Amino acid sequence: MNPALTTQELKHFRADTHIHTCLSPCGDLEMGPRDIAAQSRHAGLDMIAVCDHNSAENAGAVMRAGDRVGLAVLPGMEICSREEVHVVALFETLEAAHQMQEFVYARLPGENQREVWGEQIMANEKNEVLGENHRLLIGATTLNLYKIVEQVHACGGLCIASHVDRPAYSLIGNLGFIPPDLDIDGIEVSFRVPLCRARQSVNGIAGYPCVTASDAHFLRDIGRAWYGLQMASPCFAELRMALKGENGRKIIAN
Amino acid sequence: MKTQDLIDRFGLTAAAGKDGTDREIAGGYCGDLLSEVMANAPIGCVWMTIQVHQNIVAVAVLREMAAIVLAMDNQPDPETCEKADREKIPILLYSGTSYELAGKLYGAGIVNKTAGE
Ligand SMILES: [Zn+2]
Numbered sequence: 001m002n003p004a005l006t007t008q009e010l011k012h013f014r015a016d017t018h019i020h021t022c023l024s025p026c027g028d029l030e031m032g033p034r035d036i037a038a039q040s041r042h043a044g045l046d047m048i049a050v051c052d053h054n055s056a057e058n059a060g061a062v063m064r065a066g067d068r069v070g071l072a073v074l075p076g077m078e079i080c081s082r083e084e085v086h087v088v089a090l091f092e093t094l095e096a097a098h099q100m101q102e103f104v105y106a107r108l109p110g111e112n113q114r115e116v117w118g119e120q121i122m123a124n125e126k127n128e129v130l131g132e133n134h135r136l137l138i139g140a141t142t143l144n145l146y147k148i149v150e151q152v153h154a155c156g157g158l159c160i161a162s163h164v165d166r167p168a169y170s171l172i173g174n175l176g177f178i179p180p181d182l183d184i185d186g187i188e189v190s191f192r193v194p195l196c197r198a199r200q201s202v203n204g205i206a207g208y209p210c211v212t213a214s215d216a217h218f219l220r221d222i223g224r225a226w227y228g229l230q231m232a233s234p235c236f237a238e239l240r241m242a243l244k245g246e247n248g249r250k251i252i253a254n
Numbered sequence: 255m256k257t258q259d260l261i262d263r264f265g266l267t268a269a270a271g272k273d274g275t276d277r278e279i280a281g282g283y284c285g286d287l288l289s290e291v292m293a294n295a296p297i298g299c300v301w302m303t304i305q306v307h308q309n310i311v312a313v314a315v316l317r318e319m320a321a322i323v324l325a326m327d328n329q330p331d332p333e334t335c336e337k338a339d340r341e342k343i344p345i346l347l348y349s350g351t352s353y354e355l356a357g358k359l360y361g362a363g364i365v366n367k368t369a370g371e
């Protein structure tokens with residue numbers, strides 16, 4: 001990363017920063033790390049983020065699978081607040097993601113019932129099953145939104161409110177509007193809203209950096225929504241600058 | 255029925271907005287998705303919810319609500335109380351479920367006006 005690069009030297013990248021794996025109980029079992037990386041490449045993506053519900057357990061495997069096919073993979077998680085609002089948390093390193101995961105696990109009650117919610121498979125970069133996670137990953141944490149944002153920032157991460165155009169599990173759906181004192185780094189609209197029309201279709205998001213993502217739970221859905229990024233290389237530090245609109249880095253609405 | 259009568263009759267505790275308890279209650283509503291409540295709650299109603307974020311006060315102001323009831327022993331955030339005091343929106347605490355209290359209120363004659371009535 002070199003902030004001094006002129007705008008002409010910056011390139012365009014395609015990002016889909018909200019993808020689930022077979023660890024999410026609602027995620028298809030075909031969502032193994034190796035196949036997610038391959039499918040992302042196939043869909044023309046340069047950068048993805050792995051965001052399972054309240055866990056980053058499969059992030060490392062997808063990162064390694066991404067390395068093999070030239071795909072940038074950010075470790076992340078989709079955290080459910082006590083208000084039942086979903087937020088995507090993205091991190092620079094696996095260690096930071098795991099640090100957040102420990103914080104979340106300590107505040108995530110319940111045990112998964114696979115017959116009810118589905119299986120939660122931990123796998124490696126070769127798609128081999130390593131085991132099952134027994135926590136109630138689909139559940140809500142006891143953390144309010146402010147605590148989540150604060151802790152994600154303490155781990156050096158970025159916080160993006162998930163699918164704010166949806167009626168439920170969303171910042172705007174559940175809380176009516178975005179609390180002005182919430183230090184969120186961006187908001188995400190679902191694939192249902194074209195990014196270029198997001199500000200017209202969703203009320204109250206004008207002041208926030210806005211991205212879109214596939215929120216894929218099935219391989220075929222990877223890349224069904226993506227956003228363009230003007231930056232030097234597909235990595236976390238560049239994404240942070242793009243969200244903040246610094247040094248010529250920016251989001252390009254497609 | 256006024257909000258103060260509601261407090262006395264059903265054993266609710268006022269946690270904030272005590273200056274606003276003399277308003278007449280014009281109906282009732284239950285819901286926890288604030289966007290939905292914002293769109294559909296009757297003007298002047300008492301609203302039962304489990305959400306405690308300060309945005310509930312804004313929703314109540316918007317729908318000119320008589321009061322907010324937090325069911326299931328949920329406690330309001332400190333900012334929520336400050337805002338409720340400022341806006342004079344009573345925040346009442348109830349240890350039972352919204353369902354139970356809604357039944358009692360309906361039985362006590364708090365019903366929503368429907369078209370044609
Ligand atoms: Zn979600």
Ligand SMILES: [Zn+2]
Nearest residue numbers: 018020078215
């Ligand atoms: Zn998701």
